[in-house]
Amino acid sequence: MVGMKLRTILLAGLSLTAILSWGQAPASAPDAAKIARGKYLAEEVAKCQDCHTPKTEKGDFIKSQWMKGSTLDFTPAAPMMGWHSKSPDITSTSALWPRWNVDGMVKFLETGKNPRGNKAGPPMPTYTLNHDDADAIVAYLKSLP
Numbered sequence: 001m002v003g004m005k006l007r008t009i010l011l012a013g014l015s016l017t018a019i020l021s022w023g024q025a026p027a028s029a030p031d032a033a034k035i036a037r038g039k040y041l042a043e044e045v046a047k048c049q050d051c052h053t054p055k056t057e058k059g060d061f062i063k064s065q066w067m068k069g070s071t072l073d074f075t076p077a078a079p080m081m082g083w084h085s086k087s088p089d090i091t092s093t094s095a096l097w098p099r100w101n102v103d104g105m106v107k108f109l110e111t112g113k114n115p116r117g118n119k120a121g122p123p124m125p126t127y128t129l130n131h132d133d134a135d136a137i138v139a140y141l142k143s144l145p
């Protein structure tokens, strides 16, 4: 009898664990791989942080403000039409997401054009990435706090 009870408790415990871990929905393996690839492309190849992360006076990145938008620490050699001295927040807290959605952001990195059909002002580069690269970068940006 005691054995029976113990088994019931164990089984109940197991299914509870299953429910709990299912509820947490950890990033699935393909998502984690996509985000890691996006991080590599954004940070090592395109270097988005050079313009989108604020720096200390010594020029070190302020890690807690990673990709949160910044005042650029450089200006064009000659005055340039439409030059932007500030870059926007491009993390998950960016005001762009509700307006652009994930699709709009992916298309922006694929075509260089925002949902209104305009290019961003200089010095924001005009990217024409392939779909998988754009999609990975967007997944990475969305994963940033």
Ligand code: HEC
Pocket (backbone or CB within 6 Å): 042, 046, 047, 048, 049, 050, 051, 052, 084, 085, 086, 087, 088, 090, 096, 108, 114, 119, 120, 121, 122, 123, 124, 125, 137
């Ligand atoms: C050389 C500096 C620089 C780099 C590198 C850079 N950006 Fe920007 N970015 C800017 C500036 C400046 C703006 C503001 C331009 C504007 O509002 O038109 C901007 C604007 C944007 C916008 C908003 C565009 C709009 O039309 O409102 C997005 C989204 C963006 N950047 C994403 C990225 C991503 C993703 C990367 C890396 C893959 C990146 N940027 C790399 C400087 C840069």
